[in-house]
Amino acid sequence: MSVRVRQTLLLAAPVIRIVPWVPVAAATVVSVLTLLPALTGAPAPASQIWGVRIAAVVLGAGASFALVDPMAPLSVTPTPRWLRQWLRVAVVLVPITAVWAGLYLAAAASLDSARLPSRDLTVEAAVCGLTGLAGAAVAARSGHSLTLAVAGPAAQGGLMVATLFLPAGFSAWPLPDSPQWERVHDWWLPMLPVLVVSLVLANRELWPWRRRKPALVDARDLVRAR
Structure with a gap:
C-alpha cells in the first residue's frame, strides 16, 4: 500500500468528524422542502425541473463550507495540502450527490421519464454544485475562517444573476420543450472542466510566502470545528 493511500485512509475519519455537517444537513432539508410541493401536487414538468435545479444550488452551497479548514494553522501533519483539500471535497461530495440523485429519481418517478432529461439535468447540477465548491476553495x-466559505454561495449567486434574467431566446435555464434546450446544454458541458481545473488550482499547496505568513484564526471557528 502506497504512502499516499495510507495517509488518505488515516485522514478520512478525522476529516469526516471535522467537516461542518450542519450546513450540509440544512441544505438537504431545504432541498427536500423545495421539491416537496412539486412531488405532492399535480404533475408539472416545470415544477420538478426547477425543484431539482434549486436543490443542486442549495446542496452545493451547503457543501462549500467543507472547503475551509479553520484548524489548518494549528495542525502539524506530513500530508500535503492538496491531499487534505481533495479529501474534504470527496467526503462532502458523496452525500450531496446521493441526496440530489434521490431527489431527481423522486421527481422523475412522478412524471414520464422522457420529460425529465437525466443527462442534461445532471450536467446542470454538477455545474451548480461545483461552482460553490470552487468558489469556497479559492x-x-x-485564510482559515469559516466565513470565507460564503464565497461558495456568492459564486453561485453570481452565476444565477448572470444567467437567470437573460432574454428568453438566450436563457441558460430553458425547459425541455424549448427549442433552445439542446443548444444551451452544449454550453453547459464545457463549464465542467473549467470548474474542475479551478478546483485543482485552488487545492494546490500555498505559495511559500503564504505559508510563512502568520495565520489569524477566529477562536469561535475553532470551537465550531470541534
Missing part, C-alpha cells in the same frame, strides 16, 4: 487559499 477563498480558502487566503
Whole structure:
C-alpha cells in the first residue's frame, strides 16, 4: 500500500468528524422542502425541473463550507495540502450527490421519464454544485475562517444573476420543450472542466510566502470545528 493511500485512509475519519455537517444537513432539508410541493401536487414538468435545479444550488452551497479548514494553522501533519483539500471535497461530495440523485429519481418517478432529461439535468447540477465548491476553495487559499466559505454561495449567486434574467431566446435555464434546450446544454458541458481545473488550482499547496505568513484564526471557528 502506497504512502499516499495510507495517509488518505488515516485522514478520512478525522476529516469526516471535522467537516461542518450542519450546513450540509440544512441544505438537504431545504432541498427536500423545495421539491416537496412539486412531488405532492399535480404533475408539472416545470415544477420538478426547477425543484431539482434549486436543490443542486442549495446542496452545493451547503457543501462549500467543507472547503475551509479553520484548524489548518494549528495542525502539524506530513500530508500535503492538496491531499487534505481533495479529501474534504470527496467526503462532502458523496452525500450531496446521493441526496440530489434521490431527489431527481423522486421527481422523475412522478412524471414520464422522457420529460425529465437525466443527462442534461445532471450536467446542470454538477455545474451548480461545483461552482460553490470552487468558489469556497479559492477563498480558502487566503485564510482559515469559516466565513470565507460564503464565497461558495456568492459564486453561485453570481452565476444565477448572470444567467437567470437573460432574454428568453438566450436563457441558460430553458425547459425541455424549448427549442433552445439542446443548444444551451452544449454550453453547459464545457463549464465542467473549467470548474474542475479551478478546483485543482485552488487545492494546490500555498505559495511559500503564504505559508510563512502568520495565520489569524477566529477562536469561535475553532470551537465550531470541534
